[in-house]
Structure formats: structure tokens, C-alpha cells
Amino acid sequence: MNAVELRNVSLALGGRAILDDISLDIAAGEFVGVLGPNGAGKTTLLRAILGLLPPRRGAIRVFGRAATRGSAEIGYMPQTRSAAAGLLLSGRTFLAAAVNGHRLGLPLPGKAQRAEIDQALARVGAEGLAERPLAQLSGGERQRLLLAQALIGQPRLLLLDEPLISLDPRHQAEVVALVASLQRTLGITVLFSTHELNPLLGAVDRVLYLGNGQAALGTVEAVITGPVLSRLYGAEIEVVRLGGRIFVMSGGHDMESAAHQHENGHGHGEAHPHSHDHALPEPERGDA
Amino acid sequence: MLSYDFMQNAFAAATIVAVLAGAVGYFLVLRGQTFAGHALAHVGFTGATGAVLIGIAPLWGLVLMTLAAGIGMGFIGERFAQRDVAIGIVLSLSLGLGLLFLHFYTAFATEAAALLFGNVLAVDRDTIRILLALGAITLATLAVIARPLLFASLQPELAEAKGVSLRLYGVLFLAIVAVATAECAQIVGVLLVFALMVGPAATAQRLAGSVAAGVVLAVLLALGEAWLGIALAFYTDWPSSFWITALSGLAYFAAALPRPRQVAQAG
Numbered sequence: 086m087n088a089v090e091l092r093n094v095s096l097a098l099g100g101r102a103i104l105d106d107i108s109l110d111i112a113a114g115e116f117v118g119v120l121g122p123n124g125a126g127k128t129t130l131l132r133a134i135l136g137l138l139p140p141r142r143g144a145i146r147v148f149g150r151a152a153t154r155g156s157a158e159i160g161y162m163p164q165t166r167s168a169a170a171g172l173l174l175s176g177r178t179f180l181a182a183a184v185n186g187h188r189l190g191l192p193l194p195g196k197a198q199r200a201e202i203d204q205a206l207a208r209v210g211a212e213g214l215a216e217r218p219l220a221q222l223s224g225g226e227r228q229r230l231l232l233a234q235a236l237i238g239q240p241r242l243l244l245l246d247e248p249l250i251s252l253d254p255r256h257q258a259e260v261v262a263l264v265a266s267l268q269r270t271l272g273i274t275v276l277f278s279t280h281e282l283n284p285l286l287g288a289v290d291r292v293l294y295l296g297n298g299q300a301a302l303g304t305v306e307a308v309i310t311g312p313v314l315s316r317l318y319g320a321e322i323e324v325v326r327l328g329g330r331i332f333v334m335s336g337g338h339d340m341e342s343a344a345h346q347h348e349n350g351h352g353h354g355e356a357h358p359h360s361h362d363h364a365l366p367e368p369e370r371g372d373a
Numbered sequence: 374m375l376s377y378d379f380m381q382n383a384f385a386a387a388t389i390v391a392v393l394a395g396a397v398g399y400f401l402v403l404r405g406q407t408f409a410g411h412a413l414a415h416v417g418f419t420g421a422t423g424a425v426l427i428g429i430a431p432l433w434g435l436v437l438m439t440l441a442a443g444i445g446m447g448f449i450g451e452r453f454a455q456r457d458v459a460i461g462i463v464l465s466l467s468l469g470l471g472l473l474f475l476h477f478y479t480a481f482a483t484e485a486a487a488l489l490f491g492n493v494l495a496v497d498r499d500t501i502r503i504l505l506a507l508g509a510i511t512l513a514t515l516a517v518i519a520r521p522l523l524f525a526s527l528q529p530e531l532a533e534a535k536g537v538s539l540r541l542y543g544v545l546f547l548a549i550v551a552v553a554t555a556e557c558a559q560i561v562g563v564l565l566v567f568a569l570m571v572g573p574a575a576t577a578q579r580l581a582g583s584v585a586a587g588v589v590l591a592v593l594l595a596l597g598e599a600w601l602g603i604a605l606a607f608y609t610d611w612p613s614s615f616w617i618t619a620l621s622g623l624a625y626f627a628a629a630l631p632r633p634r635q636v637a638q639a640g
Contacts, residue, residue, distance in 0.1 A: 187537045
């Protein structure tokens with residue numbers, strides 16, 4: 086069975102067309118990297134699969150059923166950093182908020198819920214983070230907790246929105262390896278959106294590249310090519326492979342690195358790697 | 374001290390209000406909506422002075438006006454409650470309106486001071502019954518919606534994806550805050566609602582790592598500060614609202630200062 090099916094889907098946000106007449110199938114158990122420049126619709130597509138944004142046209146199905154809000158089959162890691170990052174609440178408390186979080190009542194987890202929290206923590210290797218205040222965790226540690234939170238409720242499909250943002254290359258590689266191992270051991274489907282292709286190389290089964298209202302789904306070899314990306318960017322794109330890495334260039338500029346720098350307001354590109362592994366939380370970002 | 378009726382009433386009223394303010398305040402601080410709570414208190418001033426002008430009890434004017442404003446804020450949007458400028462304008466507008474109502478009701482100067490700065494020693498038995506009933510309903514409502522409210526406060530995007538209506542819980546919560554604000558105003562006045570609702574809750578959040586511990590601690594702090602404030606007022610003859618704000622501030626800074634690194638992080 087397909088985990089996600091899009092049939093002639095058009096998505097719009099505030100009257101602006103984002104994706105136009107997209108049809109694609111993502112098989113159960115696949116690890117798909119969702120790529121594309123800023124505003125290409127990565128987050129919009131994930132929100133549509135969650136049932137938060139009804140398509141203007143077409144149909145979205147998740148495990149054979151129409152996408153609806155509140156599906157227990159989908160685990161979600163949103164991109165926006167929550168204000169909780171500055172709180173002194175423990176990681177466990179933060180995680181526990183997601184357990185049966187939609188049900189009325191007092192937020193006091195019972196035995197079964199506590200076991201589920203422990204299991205989710207263990208799956209991402211975050212047992213040691215559970216009792217520490219959120220504000221004292223590094224960006225990478227917090228991503229680990231958010232990933233554990235996405236696993237609450239035993240989802241079959243994980244939607245991860247920009248989990249690599251604001252991480253240095255070492256922590257990016259750790260997150261990708263963790264997600265890949267979860268996908269294998271749990272047999273779940275993963276859609277992983279990111280600006281940067283390189284950290285995903287070797288881990289993803291296929292990539293879904295969005296741009297210009299269109300989408301291309303296929304293996305890295307099939308999609309990351311000059312002709313395909315030129316169509317998606319609406320500009321002449323050159324793909325340069327160098328030492329096992331792939332650079333998407335336009336007029337001599339590295340597109341992915343440029344997009345990343347633009348979005349964060351400061352460089353995370355290959356030229357200026359710097360560590361984010363410190364105790365202070367990242368400032369709130371205004372990016373959508 | 375407790376042989377006086379007015380002191381018994383003051384302690385009873387302070388107990389009811391402190392329990393409500395501590396619990397509601399915890400979520401208010403968690404959601405970053407403290408300024409909205411402050412604005413609701415000011416709107417309540419308009420309601421209270423308006424009520425006096427048309428000849429009904431100020432408490433009902435307070436409750437009705439804050440409720441209407443709280444629900445209105447919730448419907449205008451989740452984000453409105455965090456918008457400083459819009460709230461600031463509502464805040465000054467309500468105080469201005471309250472002033473106008475006072476202007477029409479000239480024999481009102483002492484009651485105005487009581488509304489603005491509170492006068493817990495003037496609370497009577499009937500008021501206590503109303504405080505208790507409203508407080509119980511409000512606290513029960515908070516208990517029923519606590520889990521989805523917490524989820525929506527900590528992880529709004531995820532909660533929305535899991536089927537939690539951010540709008541619904543935003544409106545319900547601001548309605549709860551409205552009643553709590555009106556109750557607090559009886560003790561410390563509309564201008565000093567922060568002392569009971571925000572101070573203890575913010576202190577508790579610096580000290581407690583879990584929500585349950587935080588809420589309990591916020592309630593205990595609010596109780597302790599209110600009781601001690603009233604007792605100190607009795608022995609010094611200084612205003613109880615002063616003592617409660619002083620204790621609230623003292624507790625907050627005592628909890629915040631020893632760990633300057635975390636103060637910076639909370640910013």
C-alpha cells in the first residue's frame with residue numbers, strides 16, 4: 086500500500102498557488118527527502134498531508150484514506166521553534182504534553198503513557214535528556230526530543246519539517262542517521278524536508294524536489310540533474326558532483342547554501358561552518 | 374487578628390482567589406500571554422466603574438466586561454493576545470473610559486482607589502460566596518481542558534495537526550483568565566493583578582521542572598504571599614496590596630537572581 090498518494094493536487098496559500106496539478110505515490114516504508122528552494126511549498130505540502138490545508142483541487146490520501154486532521158497514523162515534527170525552548174520545563178514534561186494531548190482532562194500521564202514516553206525517548210537515545218530543562222539543551226538535543234515527540238502514538242508516517250535547520254554538519258549527520266535507523270527498525274515511512282541535499286545522500290530512497298509549482302520524485306540520480314532542476318527553478322541550473330557531494334549551481338552560485346543563508350540570516354554554508362552545540366537556545370526564527 | 378470579622382473575610386477571599394490565580398497564572402505565563410491578562414484587568418476597570426454608574430455591584434461589571442473582552446480577544450485570534458501594541462491601546466482606552474465614568478460619578482474617589490489598588494479588608498460575606506462559586510466553576514473548567522490547553526501551549530503546530538483546535542482553547546482559556554482577573558482585582562485591584570496572577574506563576578516556572586509541580590507551587594506561593602501580605606497589612610497598617618506585590622516581587626527575584634544564565638535564557 087502507498088503511504089501517501091497525491092492525485093492532481095493543487096495547493097494554494099492565501100490565494101497564491103504553491104503546487105499545481107501534482108500526482109505522485111510514496112510507498113510505505115520509503116525514506117523520501119523533500120527538497121526545494123524557499124517558498125517552493127515543502128511545509129505547505131506537509132501541512133496538506135496532515136489535513137491542515139485542504140487542496141484547492143485533487144485528492145490526498147494517507148494509507149488509502151483521505152487526509153484528515155488529527156490522524157493518529159502521522160507523526161509530525163514542525164519546523165517552527167516553539168517558545169518552549171526558553172522554558173525550564175524538563176524534556177519529559179515537554180514530551181508528555183503530546184501524549185493523548187487532544188483529549189480533555191488533567192495532563193497527568195498514567196502508567197501506560199509513561200511507558201510510551203520512555204519508549205519514545207529510548208528510540209531516539211534521549212533518555213539522558215529527559216530530566217534536563219529544555220532551555221539547557223543544545224539545538225541537536227532538542228531536535229532529538231522533538232523527534233521522540235513525533236514518535237508518540239506509534240505513527241506509520243513521519244513528517245519532519247526542516248529537522249536540520251540551525252545544526253552544524255556533525256549534528257546534521259547524526260539526525261539523518263537517527264531518522265534512517267528509525268525508518269528501518271520501525272518500518273515507517275519518512276518525509277524529511279530540508280534545504281540541503283548533501284546530508285541526506287546515502288540515507289534517502291528517493292527525493293521529492295519542489296519548485297515553480299511543480300514536483301519531481303525519483304532517485305537522486307534521476308532528479309538531481311541539470312534539466313530537471315532547471316525546470317523546477319525556472320532558471321539555468323548546473324549540477325556539480327564533487328567528492329561524493331552534489332552542488333546545485335546557478336550562474337556560479339550554490340543555490341542550496343544561498344537559500345539556507347537567506348533563511349537563517351547567517352551562514353551555515355560549507356565555507357563558514359560553526360557550532361550550534363551550546364547551551365543557549367536558538368533565537369526564535371521568523372521563517373515560515 | 375482572626376477575631377475580627379473583616380480579617381476572616383479577607384483571609385477567606387484571599388484563599389479562594391490565590392488558588393485560582395496560581396493555577397490560571399501558570400498557564401498564562403506558559404503561553405506568554407501575561408500582557409493580555411494585564412489588559413483584561415484594565416478592561417475590568419471600565420466594567421466596574423460603568424457598573425457603579427448604572428447602580429450595580431462593581432464585581433459584576435468586572436466579571437462581565439473581562440469575560441466579554443477575553444472571549445473577544447480569543448476570537449480575534451490566538452496571536453492577538455500576544456500583540457503588544459493592540460493590547461496596549463486597549464489597555465489605555467479602558468482606563469480612559471473608566472476615568473470618564475468616574476467623572477460622571479463624582480462621589481466615587483475612594484471606591485476608585487479600591488478598584489485600582491484593591492481593598493481586601495472591605496470584602497463582605499456575599500462577595501466571598503460569589504468569589505467561591507465563580508472560582509470553583511473556573512477552576513473546574515481549567516481542569517477539564519488542561520491537557521489539550523497544555524499541548525496547544527507547548528507545541529501549537531503539533532497540537533493542531535493532532536486535531537486540537539487552537540482557536541477553541543485560546544477562547545476558553547482567555548475566558549478563564551477573565552474570571553480569574555476579575556477575582557484578583559477584588560484582592561489587589563486591577564492595576565496589581567500581576568502580583569497574584571503572574572508573580573507566583575513566573576516564580577514557580579523558574580523552580581519546577583514539571584507542570585503538576587509548577588501549578589502546585591504557583592498556588593502555594595500565591596496563597597503564602599496573599600496570607601502573609603494581609604497579615605503584614607494588619608500589623609503595619611500599610612496597604613495589603615503593597616505587601617502582596619512586595620512579597621510577589623521578592624519571591625520572583627529570589628528565584629530568578631541566583632541563576633543569571635537562566636534569566637538571560639528566559640528572555
